[in-house]
Amino acid sequence: MTAKNIFVLGLTDVQRGELETVRGADQYAFHNLLDYSILVNTADIDFPGLLEQARRELQEFNGPVDAIITHWDFPASIIGPLLAAEHGLPAPSLESLLKSEHKYWSRLEQRASVPECVPEFAPFDPFDDDALARINIAYPFWVKPVKAHSSNLGFAVHNEADFNEAIRQIRAEITQVGDAFNDVLKLADLPAEIRDVDGNTCLAEQLISGIQAAPEGTMFRGKFNAHGVFDMHKDEAGTSFERLDYPANSVPESVQQRMIDITERYMRHVGFDNGCFNAEFMWDEGADKLWLVEVNTRISQSHSDLFAKVDGVSNHEVAISIALDQEPVMPHREGNFAVASQCMIFHDEDAIVTRVPTDEERTAIRHRYPETTVTLQVKAGERLSDLPNQDSYRYILGKLYIGADNREKLVARYQSILQELPFEFEPVEPEKGIA
Numbered sequence: 001m002t003a004k005n006i007f008v009l010g011l012t013d014v015q016r017g018e019l020e021t022v023r024g025a026d027q028y029a030f031h032n033l034l035d036y037s038i039l040v041n042t043a044d045i046d047f048p049g050l051l052e053q054a055r056r057e058l059q060e061f062n063g064p065v066d067a068i069i070t071h072w073d074f075p076a077s078i079i080g081p082l083l084a085a086e087h088g089l090p091a092p093s094l095e096s097l098l099k100s101e102h103k104y105w106s107r108l109e110q111r112a113s114v115p116e117c118v119p120e121f122a123p124f125d126p127f128d129d130d131a132l133a134r135i136n137i138a139y140p141f142w143v144k145p146v147k148a149h150s151s152n153l154g155f156a157v158h159n160e161a162d163f164n165e166a167i168r169q170i171r172a173e174i175t176q177v178g179d180a181f182n183d184v185l186k187l188a189d190l191p192a193e194i195r196d197v198d199g200n201t202c203l204a205e206q207l208i209s210g211i212q213a214a215p216e217g218t219m220f221r222g223k224f225n226a227h228g229v230f231d232m233h234k235d236e237a238g239t240s241f242e243r244l245d246y247p248a249n250s251v252p253e254s255v256q257q258r259m260i261d262i263t264e265r266y267m268r269h270v271g272f273d274n275g276c277f278n279a280e281f282m283w284d285e286g287a288d289k290l291w292l293v294e295v296n297t298r299i300s301q302s303h304s305d306l307f308a309k310v311d312g313v314s315n316h317e318v319a320i321s322i323a324l325d326q327e328p329v330m331p332h333r334e335g336n337f338a339v340a341s342q343c344m345i346f347h348d349e350d351a352i353v354t355r356v357p358t359d360e361e362r363t364a365i366r367h368r369y370p371e372t373t374v375t376l377q378v379k380a381g382e383r384l385s386d387l388p389n390q391d392s393y394r395y396i397l398g399k400l401y402i403g404a405d406n407r408e409k410l411v412a413r414y415q416s417i418l419q420e421l422p423f424e425f426e427p428v429e430p431e432k433g434i435a
Helices: 013-019 047-059 076-086 094-101 103-113 160-173 175-185 253-270 301-311 316-323 359-368 407-420
Strands: 004-009 028-033 067-069 121-124 141-145 155-157 202-206 211-220 223-234 241-246 275-284 289-296 339-347 351-355 373-376 395-404 424-427
Touching (some): 013 028, 013 316, 028 047, 094 103, 223 301, 395 407
Antiparallel strands (some): 141 155, 241 339
């Protein structure tokens, strides 16, 4: 039997291991499409150039292109479906993708389909010196670009000084993603209310709070299914995500089901089909109110190893099935652990990295804590404030993927490993870093 050729955008060595957990992996040949360094780990996004390079890589491949999958944020989240459609493979429509990728457009569609969980919001031009006067939302509120990576350029604003500092940083960096997103918007027939809200526009939103959780699932030939819900734990300051735990237990199952039902209503409204998604919610326990944070039109690569640890296969399983035009089905609780987590390795201040854990040291941690993976996002000699796609409040040095028999052991394991990781830094002058 000839192996199916599965192309994965921005494939890393860690993810190759995750792909090997999917059922029937011996019948697949996995191929990287576009290098991680130019697709993900960069501040310079040339969308037309990346799309053309990916087309060339597929054209030059000596064999059939059987499936194209992605698990990264923009631009991979758009490039993958566009290429799939060009090759006659199942994929969501560009319009349905943009209705979630464009944060203002998404809020409009949410207000039309699930209004009970949408905060106040308003678009504004970050280059308008009178922007603050045009925002009719009470302090505190959140500001962010309509398109950005994770929490990059997202700021909590409590007063005018906060707003001005946020705008200073946004103006310096927003075009890195915004210009590339504008190249995508040119490919779509935009409604009138979106045409003037381009990729370099920002969104002000009512500051919401609560316990955060995220369902992930699929839509295939009109059939909706959720295959897991994650806890999203923030740090003590409440500004950065510290851990993603699977399965969720921070909110009752009835609340998880409400999150899933709201997500289905929204996905059907925007016409999303033949693709994967994950949605982020906050639950205000006192008011028993759900807030929808955002919807992402892909599996989450942050979830992949955790599914493998708990359910026995990576979530690439369902992405591959859909790409091969087969009904997606995830196994349930067939992994080696009861709970798993992606844990962030943070550093709070700007610095020069002088030492990172060696391969041997990371291997030793895996021996002490079975199936633990340590990934690094920094190298010796790098300055933290120069790293691309960073959180607005803390610097991410790397991530830990941990499994355990229960949550108490998981948290204890996380803290122990943090103490063991031998990072070293050289300080820099404070005024040269992020203010």
